[in-house]
Each structure stands twice: as structure tokens, then as C-alpha cells.
Amino acid sequence: MEAGKAYNYEVNGYDYELDTTDGSIDGYEENDDESYDEFHECYGDFDTTIVMYHGREYSCSVDDLGEFVWIDSEEMYYHESDVDRCPWCGEWFVKDDGHESELTGNCYCSEGCKEKAEDCYISENKQIELKAA
Ligand SMILES: [Zn+2]
Known part of the structure; x- marks a missing residue:
């Protein structure tokens, strides 16, 4: 349980970091959807x-x-x-x-x-x- 929690937490943390990065890229991509x-x-x-x-x-x-x-x-x-x-x-x-x-x-x-x-x-x-x- 303790280990699982830590594991989940670590994974979540990692995912979260990915999400943050993706989020900012998505932010730019939203602008890119609007072609220039x-x-x-x-x-x-x-x-x-x-x-x-x-x-x-x-x-x-x-x-x-x-x-x-x-x-x-x-x-x-x-x-x-x-x-x-x-x-x-x-x-x-x-x-x-x-x-x-x-x-x-x-x-x-x-x-x-x-x-x-x-x-x-x-x-x-x-x-x-x-x-x-
Ligand atoms: Zn000609």
C-alpha cells in the first residue's frame, strides 16, 4: 500500500510533468490550428x-x-x-x-x-x- 502509493505518486508526478509540457505545446498548437x-x-x-x-x-x-x-x-x-x-x-x-x-x-x-x-x-x-x- 505504502509502496503502491509512492509508486502511484511518482507516476502521477511524472505524468503531471508530461501533461504540463504537453499542455504548453497544446497551447501553441491551438494557435497553430489557426494557420498564418x-x-x-x-x-x-x-x-x-x-x-x-x-x-x-x-x-x-x-x-x-x-x-x-x-x-x-x-x-x-x-x-x-x-x-x-x-x-x-x-x-x-x-x-x-x-x-x-x-x-x-x-x-x-x-x-x-x-x-x-x-x-x-x-x-x-x-x-x-x-x-x-
Ligand atoms: Zn514559350
């Missing part, structure tokens, strides 16, 4: 994903990705102000990674698209020159 959307600076009950905005990563609610575009090649959401649509193939690409053509004045998703667009531009201009001549 860094981009919109708000807490809420939503799942978050990583988005890129002006070269920085932010967490963002998956329910609030209206301003973001999924970029296949990067496997990441980018802000619409950081991306452009390739005028040749129509794919979204990150502006910083764009291939700018001095010839057409446009920016393309890849070197391949740029070359094709330039070829097209050159042959079109030849036709215009021929017609003009």
Missing part, C-alpha cells in the same frame, strides 16, 4: 502553401491564391506581378527567367520560344518588305 497567412497577414482555419512574391517566400492560404499563378517549371505559386505569359506558347513563366528578344521586344518563356518567335518575326517582316517593294 504571411502574404495576407492574417490567421485563420485554412491550409497554407508557399508562394513567391518579389523573390521572397511567403505562406499563403490555399483558399486565397487568386493573385497567384502556378508555375509548372518551378513547381511553385508565383505572384501575378512576377510572372508573364509567353507570347509564343502561352505558358506562364517567371519574368526574371524570361528570354527577352531585342528583335521583337517581347519576353519569352524559353530560348526555343524566343528563336521561333524571332524566325516568325523575320519572315513576316520579309513579306511586309516584299509587299512594300
Whole structure:
């Protein structure tokens, strides 16, 4: 009885310590249940994903990705102000990674698209020159 009591007490004490620790972690987890959307600076009950905005990563609610575009090649959401649509193939690409053509004045998703667009531009201009001549 005496030993059992001591044992129980010890176990209780140990459990209690665990509970205390868990309790404080639970306390934080209650806050974590409220996800933080860094981009919109708000807490809420939503799942978050990583988005890129002006070269920085932010967490963002998956329910609030209206301003973001999924970029296949990067496997990441980018802000619409950081991306452009390739005028040749129509794919979204990150502006910083764009291939700018001095010839057409446009920016393309890849070197391949740029070359094709330039070829097209050159042959079109030849036709215009021929017609003009
Ligand atoms: Zn393209």
C-alpha cells in the first residue's frame, strides 16, 4: 500500500510533468490550428502553401491564391506581378527567367520560344518588305 502509493505518486508526478509540457505545446498548437497567412497577414482555419512574391517566400492560404499563378517549371505559386505569359506558347513563366528578344521586344518563356518567335518575326517582316517593294 505504502509502496503502491509512492509508486502511484511518482507516476502521477511524472505524468503531471508530461501533461504540463504537453499542455504548453497544446497551447501553441491551438494557435497553430489557426494557420498564418504571411502574404495576407492574417490567421485563420485554412491550409497554407508557399508562394513567391518579389523573390521572397511567403505562406499563403490555399483558399486565397487568386493573385497567384502556378508555375509548372518551378513547381511553385508565383505572384501575378512576377510572372508573364509567353507570347509564343502561352505558358506562364517567371519574368526574371524570361528570354527577352531585342528583335521583337517581347519576353519569352524559353530560348526555343524566343528563336521561333524571332524566325516568325523575320519572315513576316520579309513579306511586309516584299509587299512594300
Ligand atoms: Zn514559350
